[in-house]
Amino acid sequence: MNLQNKTRTPKVTVIGAGTIGLGWITLFLGHGLSVTVNSRRENAPELVREGVELFASHLSEGALAPDEFAPLVSFEPDIEKAVASADIIVENAPEQLELKQELFARISEAAPPEALLLSSTSTFDPDMLGERMRDRSNLLVGHPFNPPHVVPLVEILAGEKTKPESLNRAVDFYRSVGRVPIVLRKPIVAFAANRLQSALLRESVHLVREGVVTVAELDDIVTHSIGLRWATIGPFRAFHLGGGPGGLRAWLATLGANLDRGWELLGSPSMDKETIATLITQADEAFGDRSYADLVRERDTLQSAVLKALATAMERVSKGPEEVASV
Amino acid sequence: MNLQNKTRTPKVTVIGAGTIGLGWITLFLGHGLSVTVNSRRENAPELVREGVELFASHLSEGALAPDEFAPLVSFEPDIEKAVASADIIVENAPEQLELKQELFARISEAAPPEALLLSSTSTFDPDMLGERMRDRSNLLVGHPFNPPHVVPLVEILAGEKTKPESLNRAVDFYRSVGRVPIVLRKPIVAFAANRLQSALLRESVHLVREGVVTVAELDDIVTHSIGLRWATIGPFRAFHLGGGPGGLRAWLATLGANLDRGWELLGSPSMDKETIATLITQADEAFGDRSYADLVRERDTLQSAVLKALATAMERVSKGPEEVASV
Numbered sequence: 001m002n003l004q005n006k007t008r009t010p011k012v013t014v015i016g017a018g019t020i021g022l023g024w025i026t027l028f029l030g031h032g033l034s035v036t037v038n039s040r041r042e043n044a045p046e047l048v049r050e051g052v053e054l055f056a057s058h059l060s061e062g063a064l065a066p067d068e069f070a071p072l073v074s075f076e077p078d079i080e081k082a083v084a085s086a087d088i089i090v091e092n093a094p095e096q097l098e099l100k101q102e103l104f105a106r107i108s109e110a111a112p113p114e115a116l117l118l119s120s121t122s123t124f125d126p127d128m129l130g131e132r133m134r135d136r137s138n139l140l141v142g143h144p145f146n147p148p149h150v151v152p153l154v155e156i157l158a159g160e161k162t163k164p165e166s167l168n169r170a171v172d173f174y175r176s177v178g179r180v181p182i183v184l185r186k187p188i189v190a191f192a193a194n195r196l197q198s199a200l201l202r203e204s205v206h207l208v209r210e211g212v213v214t215v216a217e218l219d220d221i222v223t224h225s226i227g228l229r230w231a232t233i234g235p236f237r238a239f240h241l242g243g244g245p246g247g248l249r250a251w252l253a254t255l256g257a258n259l260d261r262g263w264e265l266l267g268s269p270s271m272d273k274e275t276i277a278t279l280i281t282q283a284d285e286a287f288g289d290r291s292y293a294d295l296v297r298e299r300d301t302l303q304s305a306v307l308k309a310l311a312t313a314m315e316r317v318s319k320g321p322e323e324v325a326s327v
Numbered sequence: 328m329n330l331q332n333k334t335r336t337p338k339v340t341v342i343g344a345g346t347i348g349l350g351w352i353t354l355f356l357g358h359g360l361s362v363t364v365n366s367r368r369e370n371a372p373e374l375v376r377e378g379v380e381l382f383a384s385h386l387s388e389g390a391l392a393p394d395e396f397a398p399l400v401s402f403e404p405d406i407e408k409a410v411a412s413a414d415i416i417v418e419n420a421p422e423q424l425e426l427k428q429e430l431f432a433r434i435s436e437a438a439p440p441e442a443l444l445l446s447s448t449s450t451f452d453p454d455m456l457g458e459r460m461r462d463r464s465n466l467l468v469g470h471p472f473n474p475p476h477v478v479p480l481v482e483i484l485a486g487e488k489t490k491p492e493s494l495n496r497a498v499d500f501y502r503s504v505g506r507v508p509i510v511l512r513k514p515i516v517a518f519a520a521n522r523l524q525s526a527l528l529r530e531s532v533h534l535v536r537e538g539v540v541t542v543a544e545l546d547d548i549v550t551h552s553i554g555l556r557w558a559t560i561g562p563f564r565a566f567h568l569g570g571g572p573g574g575l576r577a578w579l580a581t582l583g584a585n586l587d588r589g590w591e592l593l594g595s596p597s598m599d600k601e602t603i604a605t606l607i608t609q610a611d612e613a614f615g616d617r618s619y620a621d622l623v624r625e626r627d628t629l630q631s632a633v634l635k636a637l638a639t640a641m642e643r644v645s646k647g648p649e650e651v652a653s654v
Contacts, residue, residue: 252607284576
């Protein structure tokens with residue numbers, strides 16, 4: 001299903017209006033989709049209006065402006081009614097398995113049989129989520145990175161009973177709103193991106209705990225080296241280039257044998273009281289003078305700027321080396 | 328010593344004209360420093376001219392153009408002569424301890440007593456490098472990330488006998504050429520950035536080895552999520568924000584206890600023949616159709632674009648929230 005070729009844009013229901021829910025709502029509205037918001041909060045319309053206005057400044061170019069959003073969004077606190085005529089349902093309830101299982105059981109009874117059911121969970125796979133559903137052929141995980149209207153990655157995970165067609169529809173849907181869906185080939189605890197993040201955090205904690213650097217210095221090291229690199233090329237391409245013209249093959253031949261040894265030397269810190277106290281003290285020193293809203297705004301502004309720069313540079317690069325040489 | 332306040336710019340000698348040496352030469356020339364190149368290669372002048380022209384397009388704004396470089400660079404294949412009147416000596420010889428020890432012994436006898444001696448080594452600390460020197464009070468490690476004219480980080484490591492004044496001079500010097508020096512507070516094998524890189528690579532190899540994703544998919548996951556994030560904010564600030572208005576303290580209170588458990592679940596792959604074969608096959612599929620020069624050009628173009636976008640966005644952000652809201 002290519003959404004672009006359909007005669008009408010899909011009707012989306014977003015369940016939950018927390019940080020992730022609000023990010024999705026902003027993104028979908030910005031792409032001109034009509035969105036029904038299901039939230040138990042009494043002040044949901046106000047929350048959504050405020051959140052969407054704040055978030056919309058970080059949507060990529062070509063997106064609708066907030067004043068164009070208003071006619072596209074509606075609110076329905078009753079879950080059954082909220083999904084009754086939806087094409088796509090995006091669930092962002094708290095990370096509690098039983099809660100989500102009950103939610104999906106109710107959704108699948110009330111939604112149209114062909115509705116695509118997507119969970120933003122970072123924890124559970126579709127087979128767990130759908131345990132109480134009669135039909136889970138349209139159920140998938142689409143795990144975004146926070147905030148989902150800024151960070152492009154969506155990790156997709158199908159369940160044992162997910163139809164291939166539903167997987168394709170999910171991929172097409174996320175692409176249609178400017179995301180980069182990557183389908184995991186098998187389930188794994190915490191999925192891929194968070195595991196990678198956790199691996200880096202472990203060594204970060206080790207370096208701070210050992211007194212090699214402070215929290216602020218560790219952050220500076222990352223942003224000014226590997227972060228910059230990984231925003232542009234992934235770790236394998238980086239090592240492919242590290243091998244020179246011989247590529248990853250050459251790199252593994254000269255340095256690959258040392259990888260195991262290097263890994264053995266990595267830290268395995270424990271989050272004991274002392275470590276936690278050190279991290280909190282140093283984080284207070286590093287960020288304590290700035291408000292949450294201020295830091296979030298800075299993060300999202302910088303991330304949006306990087307994305308825009310990458311898109312522009314990528315376009316230039318794809319024109320070929322001659323034109324790139326003068327960049 | 329603030330280089331900006333000196334009556335003349337420092338005279339720099341760069342030892343070695345491999346990839347790292349060429350990057351340094353380009354960066355120093357671009358900042359208007361006069362550079363003596365010490366290289367055993369007969370075609371060093373040609374190599375340097377070509378390398379510098381290729382690299383110069385990625386220098387940040389305000390840098391000199393290659394045709395302004397020519398009068399600033401000279402070549403001296405004799406090591407003693409090359410360092411005889413240098414203010415700063417940047418060593419980029421192969422990573423062989425005895426070779427570097429001999430080099431620094433000779434340099435320290437031939438260079439002016441106040442010359443700053445900087446090693447680009449990624450492996451050895453100053454106490455190892457200076458073992459055969461009579462006076463190592465001016466010797467430090469300044470480990471760059473590749474390529475040093477693009478990636479800003481320089482990890483600085485002083486030895487037991489390094490003078491505090493020399494440490495300050497080294498920090499000032501790297502800052503004067505637009506780098507971000509971070510002083511490591513104690514020696515650690517492989518320093519900080521490469522350890523962090525290694526930690527991420529370990530989990531990356533695990534995910535590919537387990538068949539969760541391919542090499543190409545792993546790279547896409549990183550660039551479109553954590554890479555983007557870490558180019559703008561470091562891991563600790565990211566988790567500080569993950570805690571909401573309560574910051575890292577709140578995040579550790581709710582999720583911190585699970586960190587240890589998450590770390591225990593991370594992979595510990597071994598680089599056996601099968602793993603190496605999988606990585607090489609998938610890397611060939613992912614990058615095999617593109618030349619080394621093409622991939623390097625793309626990497627450096629994208630990294631330069633990201634750095635420029637970050638600098639511009641940071642300037643805007645620092646003007647305050649009101650003006651940022653419309654970004």
